[in-house]
Amino acid sequence: MKAPKLNKDQVQKLMLSLIGIVVLLYVYFSYFLGPLSKSRANALIEIEDRQSKLNGSKGEIDKAAKLEQTAKNAAARFELMKTFYPEGAPIAWFPPRIKAFFAAQKIDKASAKLDGNGGFAQSELSGWAQYNWIVDLPHTDYKQLGRAVAELENSEPLLTIQKLSVQGSHEQPQFQSVSLVVANAIMEKK
Amino acid sequence: MALQLNLLHEQFTEERQRQRDPLKIGIRVLIGLAVMLVLYYAWSAYRTLQIKGRLAGLDHDWQKVEPKVTAAQKRVEELNAIISATRVLDNYIESRFFWAPLLERIAGCVAPNTQVTNFNASVDGNKGVQLVIDGYAAGREPRAVAEDFRQMLIEQLGQNSFGIQPRPRPKNAEPAETEEVVVDQVREGSPAQQAQIQPGDSILRIDNHDVKNIGDLADLSAEVELGKKINMEVQRKGRTLKLGAEVKERRANYKDVKVEFKSLEEVDQVAMLSGSHMPMARYTLAISFKSAGQGPALAVARNRK
Numbered sequence: 261m262k263a264p265k266l267n268k269d270q271v272q273k274l275m276l277s278l279i280g281i282v283v284l285l286y287v288y289f290s291y292f293l294g295p296l297s298k299s300r301a302n303a304l305i306e307i308e309d310r311q312s313k314l315n316g317s318k319g320e321i322d323k324a325a326k327l328e329q330t331a332k333n334a335a336a337r338f339e340l341m342k343t344f345y346p347e348g349a350p351i352a353w354f355p356p357r358i359k360a361f362f363a364a365q366k367i368d369k370a371s372a373k374l375d376g377n378g379g380f381a382q383s384e385l386s387g388w389a390q391y392n393w394i395v396d397l398p399h400t401d402y403k404q405l406g407r408a409v410a411e412l413e414n415s416e417p418l419l420t421i422q423k424l425s426v427q428g429s430h431e432q433p434q435f436q437s438v439s440l441v442v443a444n445a446i447m448e449k450k
Numbered sequence: 451m452a453l454q455l456n457l458l459h460e461q462f463t464e465e466r467q468r469q470r471d472p473l474k475i476g477i478r479v480l481i482g483l484a485v486m487l488v489l490y491y492a493w494s495a496y497r498t499l500q501i502k503g504r505l506a507g508l509d510h511d512w513q514k515v516e517p518k519v520t521a522a523q524k525r526v527e528e529l530n531a532i533i534s535a536t537r538v539l540d541n542y543i544e545s546r547f548f549w550a551p552l553l554e555r556i557a558g559c560v561a562p563n564t565q566v567t568n569f570n571a572s573v574d575g576n577k578g579v580q581l582v583i584d585g586y587a588a589g590r591e592p593r594a595v596a597e598d599f600r601q602m603l604i605e606q607l608g609q610n611s612f613g614i615q616p617r618p619r620p621k622n623a624e625p626a627e628t629e630e631v632v633v634d635q636v637r638e639g640s641p642a643q644q645a646q647i648q649p650g651d652s653i654l655r656i657d658n659h660d661v662k663n664i665g666d667l668a669d670l671s672a673e674v675e676l677g678k679k680i681n682m683e684v685q686r687k688g689r690t691l692k693l694g695a696e697v698k699e700r701r702a703n704y705k706d707v708k709v710e711f712k713s714l715e716e717v718d719q720v721a722m723l724s725g726s727h728m729p730m731a732r733y734t735l736a737i738s739f740k741s742a743g744q745g746p747a748l749a750v751a752r753n754r755k
Contacts, residue, residue: 277476310508324522410550426569
């Protein structure tokens with residue numbers, strides 16, 4: 261079949277119609293259907309997100325409740341550990357506390373001085389610091405020292421004795437001068 | 451007539467030509483397409499509205515639940531942090547070296563003819579303890595008195611919860627992965643004595659754990675469950691015996707105990723012992739061991755009171 265011959269005017273009109281169709285399609289897809297589809301796709305993604313959050317919410321709440329039960333002991337122990345030391349700078353309360361402790365053990369003239377402090381390497385103890393102290397007991401006897409050390413180790417679980425030095429007295433051999441290097445873990449209260 | 455027909459033909463052709471006007475066809479196609487697109491748009495908009503309605507419903511539900519979920523998530527984070535911090539702190543507390551049992555054991559070794567003048571000890575991060583003791587020993591043979599003190603320290607520091615004193619390694623011998631663990635002494639009233647373990651027995655197994663070296667004995671002693679019957683397998687004169695014991699008290703366990711003289715020399719001084727003058731020797735003992743585990747220091751404190 262032979263294609264009908266178009267005159268110049270008809271070709272121009274045909275081109276104009278084609279341009280019109282192209283413009284219509286462009287405007288339709290770019291400014292009407294495109295944004296609508298995009299908005300629908302976004303809404304679907306949000307629905308999926310909300311749905312998964314809603315589905316997971318019960319699990320999250322249950323998980324917290326379950327963990328609350330299993331962590332009861334740990335939480336209670338942690339709370340207890342926090343109460344071992346009073347608030348305030350350790351330099352203010354540790355030396356008097358040590359002095360009072362040894363006085364109660366019948367060891368007088370005990371003194372403690374700060375030897376340095378630093379954080380823990382473990383990330384779990386980021387809120388805790390380790391304070392090192394030198395504790396001097398200038399006049400004690402071995403028996404009293406043994407009792408006092410045992411009591412100290414039992415009553416201060418966050419305290420460790422790192423060095424222990426006992427020097428005998430020449431004048432009174434029954435008495436000794438003792439120096440302890442101790443470190444204690446203290447939670448830095450904010 | 452022919453002219454009329456010809457004119458009519460031209461009129462038809464013109465009419466047909468007008469009907470095939472591309473602009474008109476184009477406008478009609480455009481209108482048709484536009485109608486279809488509008489309909490499709492309307493249908494899409496309806497679907498989008500439906501979806502948005504669903505989203506609004508879910509948002510409403512989520513807003514109700516979100517504070518609870520956020521609080522729960524925060525609490526889970528807090529609790530996990532508490533659990534891990536407590537675990538690390540527990541480890542910190544449990545891995546402490548308790549000095550009171552060591553002081554007690556050393557006190558038990560110091561005889562009236564021995565004096566300790568200086569005592570310097572430190573513990574490292576691996577629970578390895580280094581200790582230097584200076585002092586004097588007095589007696590007819592003061593070096594022998596100092597050697598007795600050294601032997602006593604080896605015996606006391608080598609004690610464990612079972613009450614088995616293993617035969618020490620030969621001098622300068624390093625701990626080996628596999629070595630025969632021979633009983634040197636059995637502590638009076640100890641679980642080992644109840645189980646009728648005798649000096650010279652070789653310890654093979656304790657509660658299905660092979661005892662490959664002296665360190666294993668200390669480790670098993672540190673882990674023993676109090677009040678539970680333990681089974682011991684020993685070799686005596688070529689025969690394998692199965693014995694039972696119960697550990698009622700956990701003691702501090704030290705392994706790889708080394709007690710060596712750094713110096714031992716007689717000095718130009720005499721001591722008064724039981725009314726007589728005795729020669730004296732000055733000694734320096736270097737002690738090292740690793741702590742395998744220990745009993746509660748409070749028990750020691752109570753025992754001492």
